[in-house]
Amino acid sequence: MKEIAKKVLHYENLKTIKYTHLATTITYARAIGEELGYTEEQLKVMEVGAALHDIGKSLIPPEILNKKGRLSDDERRIVNLHAVLGYELLKSLGYGVNVAEIARDHHNPMSKNFMAQIVRAADIYSAMREERSYKKAKTHEEAMEVLRASRIPQNILDALDKKYGQKKTVTNPIQGFSIRTAIA
Ligand SMILES: [Fe+2]
Ligand SMILES: [Fe+2]
Structure with missing residues (x-):
């Protein structure tokens, strides 16, 4: 496979994937996983999936991936194939099922693989919070709106x-200590 990979992979395409985006996607995916009680082993699997x-x-x-301006419907369909092609590539390179499925499902709201849903959320959240040449960074609340519209599962949103x-409220050490209890 490695020999074939050398012939068919367009390594130059990987320059279109920004390192900072990958780094923050990994960070957000881990943060969500930690909140949801994932084990260190599961977190590491998810990080590999997020990175790839x-x-x-x-x-x-490359001429389609890097095309300037609007893509035709066919070109859009070809670009969308990157998810399933990533799945096949990772499987053939010997990566585990979760890593491969994260790649396959990272744009799929119907995915049954919860790690893929976490990485999907982290991917979108990262893109929203990042400043790009053509757009400003969104606030946390604005990014959450986009995630809700993208049908991210509720426990991921909560995390x-x-x-x-x-x-919203400053944690008050004497919370619950109301006037009524004080005078009772
Ligand atoms: Fe993608
Ligand atoms: Fe991404």
């Missing part, structure tokens, strides 16, 4: 809120 989620882009013709949301 877009690896299938290396199998997309992100807990980790990165602004606390």
Whole structure:
């Protein structure tokens, strides 16, 4: 496989995947997993999947992937194949089922693989919080709106809120100590 990979992979395509985006996607995926009680072993599997989620882009013709301006429907369909191509590539390289499925399902709201849903959330959240040349970074709340519209499961939203949301109320050490209890 490695010999074939050398011939068919467009390594130059991987330059379109920004290192900072991968780093933050990995960080957010781990943070969500930690909140949901994943083991260190599971977290590591998920981190590998997060790091390689877009690896299938290396199998997309560069002239389509890097095309400036609008893609035709066919070109869009070809670019969308990066998920399933990533799955096949990772499987053939000997990666485990979760890593491969994270790549396959990282754009799929119907995925039954929960690690893939976490990486999907982390991927979107990272893209929203990042400043790009053509857009400003969104706030946590704005990014959460996008995640809700993308049908991210509720417990993942809660985990992100807990980790990165602004606390609406300042935790008060004497919370629950109301005037009524004070005078009772
Ligand atoms: Fe992708
Ligand atoms: Fe991504």
